[in-house]
Amino acid sequence: xxxxxxxxxxxxxxxxxxxxxxxxxxxxxxxxxxxxxxxxxxxxxxxxxxxxxxxxxxxxxxxxxxxxxxxxxxxxxxxxxxxxxxxxxxxxxxxxxxxxxxxxxxxxxxxxxxxxxxxxxxxxxxxxxxxxxxxxxxxxxxxxxxxxxxxxxxxxxxxxxxxxxxxxxxxxxxxxxxxxxxxxxxxxxxxxxxxxxxxxxxxxxxxxxxxxxxxxxxxxxxxxxxxxxxxxxxxxxxxxxxxxxxxxxxxxxxxxxxxxxxxxxxxxxxxxxxxxxxxxxxxxxxxxxxxxxxxxxxxxxxxxxxxxxxxxxxxxxxxxxxxxxxxxxxxxxxxxxxxxxxxxxxxxxxxxxxxxxxxxxxxxxxxxxxxxxxxxxxxxxxxx
Amino acid sequence: xxxxxxxxxxxxxxxxxxxxxxxxxxxxxxxxxxxxxxxxxxxxxxxxxxxxxxxxxxxxxxxxxxxxxxxxxxxxxxxxxxxxxxxxxxxxxxxxxxxxxxxxxxxxxxxxxxxxxxxxxxxxxxxxxxxxxxxxxxxxxxxxxxxxxxxxxxxxxxxxxxxxxxxxxxxxxxxxxxxxxxxxxxxxxxxxxxxxxxxxxxxxxxxxxxxxxx
Numbered sequence: 001x002x003x004x005x006x007x008x009x010x011x012x013x014x015x016x017x018x019x020x021x022x023x024x025x026x027x028x029x030x031x032x033x034x035x036x037x038x039x040x041x042x043x044x045x046x047x048x049x050x051x052x053x054x055x056x057x058x059x060x061x062x063x064x065x066x067x068x069x070x071x072x073x074x075x076x077x078x079x080x081x082x083x084x085x086x087x088x089x090x091x092x093x094x095x096x097x098x099x100x101x102x103x104x105x106x107x108x109x110x111x112x113x114x115x116x117x118x119x120x121x122x123x124x125x126x127x128x129x130x131x132x133x134x135x136x137x138x139x140x141x142x143x144x145x146x147x148x149x150x151x152x153x154x155x156x157x158x159x160x161x162x163x164x165x166x167x168x169x170x171x172x173x174x175x176x177x178x179x180x181x182x183x184x185x186x187x188x189x190x191x192x193x194x195x196x197x198x199x200x201x202x203x204x205x206x207x208x209x210x211x212x213x214x215x216x217x218x219x220x221x222x223x224x225x226x227x228x229x230x231x232x233x234x235x236x237x238x239x240x241x242x243x244x245x246x247x248x249x250x251x252x253x254x255x256x257x258x259x260x261x262x263x264x265x266x267x268x269x270x271x272x273x274x275x276x277x278x279x280x281x282x283x284x285x286x287x288x289x290x291x292x293x294x295x296x297x298x299x300x301x302x303x304x305x306x307x308x309x310x311x312x313x314x315x316x317x318x319x320x321x322x323x324x325x326x327x328x329x330x331x332x333x334x335x336x337x338x339x340x341x342x343x344x345x346x347x348x349x350x351x352x353x354x355x356x357x358x359x360x361x362x363x364x365x366x367x368x369x370x371x372x373x374x375x376x377x378x379x380x381x382x383x384x
Numbered sequence: 385x386x387x388x389x390x391x392x393x394x395x396x397x398x399x400x401x402x403x404x405x406x407x408x409x410x411x412x413x414x415x416x417x418x419x420x421x422x423x424x425x426x427x428x429x430x431x432x433x434x435x436x437x438x439x440x441x442x443x444x445x446x447x448x449x450x451x452x453x454x455x456x457x458x459x460x461x462x463x464x465x466x467x468x469x470x471x472x473x474x475x476x477x478x479x480x481x482x483x484x485x486x487x488x489x490x491x492x493x494x495x496x497x498x499x500x501x502x503x504x505x506x507x508x509x510x511x512x513x514x515x516x517x518x519x520x521x522x523x524x525x526x527x528x529x530x531x532x533x534x535x536x537x538x539x540x541x542x543x544x545x546x547x548x549x550x551x552x553x554x555x556x557x558x559x560x561x562x563x564x565x566x567x568x569x570x571x572x573x574x575x576x577x578x579x580x581x582x583x584x585x586x587x588x589x590x591x592x593x594x595x596x597x598x
Binding site: 049051072073074075076077080082083084085086087088089090091092099100103132133134145148158 | 500
């Protein structure tokens with residue numbers, strides 16, 4: 001969809017604003033460019049619709065070099081949203097939305113229809129079409145700014161800190177709305193921001209830039225998990241890295257490592273005693289090598305008490321377990337989806353090492369909300 | 385008073401018409417030249433400041449002198465009067481056009497460009513309409529000045545209400561001086577009001593409120 005090949009932008013003879021940038025963006029991808037001011041993110045974006053010309057290298061949109069296209073035509077085929085919103089104050093909302101249509105000389109009916117179609121996307125009433133921009137709130141204005149970029153249905157949209165000038169609540173609402181819209185419409189978005197939360201929230205991939213060069217390109221999860229270097233870590237901030245921690249926690253770290261077990265060969269009677277002593281309604285069954293073989297719950301004992309005498313006769317062997325190295329969030333997802341009360345944790349040899357119960361998860365949630373004190377330790381450790 | 389109108393009534397109407405004709409012709413010329421020039425200047429801001437100060441210097445030449453300078457070139461009559469007045473109309477219109485265009489919100493201009501407006505479309509659809517209130521204020525100011533200065537046209541045989549004033553001065557007849565001055569003032573006031581109306585009508589709908597609040 002969008003390719004950068006060794007793109008360099010130099011002003012005069014000084015240091016390049018963008019240096020030898022290579023990047024490929026797939027169709028339908030939402031890519032956030034982020035970095036400190038002056039890192040070249042906006043320059044990179046503006047080179048795509050030729051508001052700024054490339055010094056060296058090539059930018060390809062749908063395989064075609066933009067240098068070989070007429071800049072005016074090119075811009076009409078690419079959506080563009082800017083921070084200052086930039087609605088034409090002397091035009092009605094309708095005229096603003098279909099501005100590109102006017103430039104492309106659409107018929108009046110087509111423009112009207114498109115304007116009505118679009119304003120529905122952002123849940124504004126049709127009467128707004130005849131209002132002027134100054135009659136709308138900032139958030140509403142930027143919604144119109146986004147619609148204007150969508151008017152000619154361009155496959156690619158460039159956004160230059162579009163939500164930067166809005167108050168936090170409106171910004172949040174617009175981000176949600178826009179992310180949803182993007183998924184529905186399957187547009188390719190190049191989104192420039194300096195707000196890391198915004199990038200983490202919206203981006204399918206994040207491009208972190210510094211001094212005109214790409215430092216790291218990855219999914220938000222991957223960036224939180226494996227920041228490429230100290231700059232990225234610093235840019236993310238310690239808070240976010242800690243916040244990102246539940247994502248990278250493995251089940252091994254939070255599991256209860258003393259599950260209640262019985263060995264194969266135990267009699268049912270002994271098993272029942274164990275259940276009563278430990279106040280549990282279910283037992284994990286292991287063999288002499290501590291390999292997980294199955295489980296036994298109170299119900300199956302009830303049903304088979306008369307017929308059987310040892311645990312292996314009545315135990316359920318179809319037991320679902322999770323490796324101790326798997327990620328917590330994946331494990332949580334599995335527990336919740338299966339409606340399981342607990343999940344046994346095993347090592348590579350399928351040996352039982354622990355258990356994660358719903359209570360474990362509740363404790364984890366509690367710690368996340370109220371803090372378990374480790375944040376301070378980590379910060380101190382980091383400082384040292 | 386009645387006597388005066390009886391003897392000079394006809395002449396008064398003719399002279400008022402001449403006066404208006406000279407002023408309007410000069411102002412129209414000024415608009416036709418200064419607005420495009422101002423837009424051009426807005427594309428070259430470095431040059432614009434110097435150019436506008438130069439036009440400002442032209443403006444400081446006493447009007448009588450400029451009228452006199454034109455006699456050897458264009459002779460006497462209405463045309464040299466109109467040309468001389470035209471030079472005076474330039475500065476306010478030129479400066480307001482330049483400033484008006486320059487001060488159009490750059491975000492709006494960038495948005496237009498980014499949507500794929502050509503330079504000409506940007507001027508016609510965005511910059512000019514948005515600068516219009518400021519440009520019109522310049523035209524209004526120019527017009528009011530010009531109607532006053534047009535009395536000097538009589539000095540080089542251009543006619544107009546100035547004829548009364550010069551006659552009055554030569555013949556020591558205060559009534560003639562007043563007969564030249566009062567209609568010129570009235571003309572200026574009417575022109576100002578009309579242009580204010582026009583300005584209001586030409587201000588794009590969406591800009592009115594924002595200007596009113598300012």
